[in-house]
Amino acid sequence: MTSTAMAAVVSQSEIYAQVQQFYAGQVRHLDGMRAEEFAGSFTADGVFDHRPGGDPLVGREAIAAAIGEYQRTTHAADPVQRRHWFNMLQVFAQDDGTLRTEYYALVVQTRPGVREPVVGPSCFVTDILVHEDGELRTKFRKVSPDHLV
Amino acid sequence: MTSTAMAAVVSQSEIYAQVQQFYAGQVRHLDGMRAEEFAGSFTADGVFDHRPGGDPLVGREAIAAAIGEYQRTTHAADPVQRRHWFNMLQVFAQDDGTLRTEYYALVVQTRPGVREPVVGPSCFVTDILVHEDGELRTKFRKVSPDHLV
Amino acid sequence: MTSTAMAAVVSQSEIYAQVQQFYAGQVRHLDGMRAEEFAGSFTADGVFDHRPGGDPLVGREAIAAAIGEYQRTTHAADPVQRRHWFNMLQVFAQDDGTLRTEYYALVVQTRPGVREPVVGPSCFVTDILVHEDGELRTKFRKVSPDHLV
Numbered sequence: 001m002t003s004t005a006m007a008a009v010v011s012q013s014e015i016y017a018q019v020q021q022f023y024a025g026q027v028r029h030l031d032g033m034r035a036e037e038f039a040g041s042f043t044a045d046g047v048f049d050h051r052p053g054g055d056p057l058v059g060r061e062a063i064a065a066a067i068g069e070y071q072r073t074t075h076a077a078d079p080v081q082r083r084h085w086f087n088m089l090q091v092f093a094q095d096d097g098t099l100r101t102e103y104y105a106l107v108v109q110t111r112p113g114v115r116e117p118v119v120g121p122s123c124f125v126t127d128i129l130v131h132e133d134g135e136l137r138t139k140f141r142k143v144s145p146d147h148l149v
Numbered sequence: 150m151t152s153t154a155m156a157a158v159v160s161q162s163e164i165y166a167q168v169q170q171f172y173a174g175q176v177r178h179l180d181g182m183r184a185e186e187f188a189g190s191f192t193a194d195g196v197f198d199h200r201p202g203g204d205p206l207v208g209r210e211a212i213a214a215a216i217g218e219y220q221r222t223t224h225a226a227d228p229v230q231r232r233h234w235f236n237m238l239q240v241f242a243q244d245d246g247t248l249r250t251e252y253y254a255l256v257v258q259t260r261p262g263v264r265e266p267v268v269g270p271s272c273f274v275t276d277i278l279v280h281e282d283g284e285l286r287t288k289f290r291k292v293s294p295d296h297l298v
Numbered sequence: 299m300t301s302t303a304m305a306a307v308v309s310q311s312e313i314y315a316q317v318q319q320f321y322a323g324q325v326r327h328l329d330g331m332r333a334e335e336f337a338g339s340f341t342a343d344g345v346f347d348h349r350p351g352g353d354p355l356v357g358r359e360a361i362a363a364a365i366g367e368y369q370r371t372t373h374a375a376d377p378v379q380r381r382h383w384f385n386m387l388q389v390f391a392q393d394d395g396t397l398r399t400e401y402y403a404l405v406v407q408t409r410p411g412v413r414e415p416v417v418g419p420s421c422f423v424t425d426i427l428v429h430e431d432g433e434l435r436t437k438f439r440k441v442s443p444d445h446l447v
Binding site: 012013016017087088089090091102103104106118119120121122124145146147148149 | 162163165166167169170172173174176177230232233234235236257259260261262263264265266268
């Protein structure tokens with residue numbers, strides 16, 4: 001294998017592993033309700049189109065505010081531990097240097113003392129990811145819950 | 150690390166990332182009921198042993214026909230959005246250049262308007278994958294649902 | 299890309315793929331109730347802190363004995379097929395050459411003849427992994443079920 005050919009395959013598998021671990025860290029912030037850290041995993045102008053029919057969240061402030069709102073209302077009334085599971089990931093390198101991804105997402109919610117979690121919704125998600133300062137960030141995310149199609 | 154040693158580890162992680170993304174694309178066709186595209190992810194003589202006690206599907210025509218049959222009958226009567234989740238994947242390179250894989254599979258089915266999907270069946274799956282024209286294809290698949298053992 | 303730079307990224311993605319497949323093999327032993335093989339995926343002095351409030355299992359003999367105990371009691375009374383699903387994995391290389399990992403885990407349990415499995419508990423898990431004889435082994439594992447927090 002030439003050095004150039006090797007660099008190409010390194011690049012593909014390296015990016016895949018990097019994206020997987022970026023998502024793992026991102027959902028850890030989301031599931032821990034660390035609003036600032038989760039918002040910081042988006043670009044400053046990041047767009048989070050998190051539900052059909054609603055206005056997308058635009059920018060880190062709006063994204064962090066939505067997490068805070070969830071924490072103060074829904075979660076305060078019913079303090080479940082959410083776990084976001086992503087799977088069946090595809091990473092498509094774009095000509096402009098960004099990455100488009102497609103994946104399935106499933107929310108797993110456990111109530112204190114209840115062994116069996118509530119599973120759902122199941123969603124299809126597509127992202128645009130960019131590199132900033134050597135780190136991946138989400139520039140755009142669109143979540144399509146399967147029950148709302 | 151020598152160039153040869155590096156090529157070996159590149160090879161292992163590169164193949165793992167390639168198989169993962171092959172499966173992601175394959176289930177996207179399956180869950181979208183794109184019968185021809187799903188069948189095209191198998192070799193021309195591909196065998197899909199999809200349920201114990203039933204005849205395996207042999208060849209792309211039979212595989213595509215089974216998807217079409219599902220769409221016209223089961224799905225027409227109850228139009229769920231299926232999502233196939235694969236996980237806990239192992240890839241074993243074989244001496245003949247093929248790849249044997251083992252993994253868990255779980256079907257997640259969402260009814261329109263119902264937030265919580267039906268989860269199941271849980272299955273153990275083993276595949277033989279081959280490279281054709283620079284792409285992975287499934288030559289053989291055996292699905293063993295956990296509830297039918 | 300220089301050979302050194304390439305080796306660094308190879309290393310990161312290669313380790314990620316290696317850890318993923320190590321876990322796949324490890325849960326195959328666990329779900330197949332192969333007590334000795336599962337215990338052998340831990341170091342000889344491995345610690346498995348598998349439930350809050352209980353004593354951790356220390357060493358392979360104790361780990362294997364716990365699997366055997368599960369098989370003779372819980373499983374004998376209710377012979378479910380367990381499947382352990384790990385996801386949202388992060389691998390952190392430590393200065394001492396070990397790997398710290400963090401991931402979500404979900405147990406999927408299927409009863410004979412019942413198509414829909416019981417899903418749960420959902421857990422957060424952290425491991426210390428080491429290389430021994432060219433293989434990964436778990437030196438320490440702490441499981442935190444979401445319903446017991």
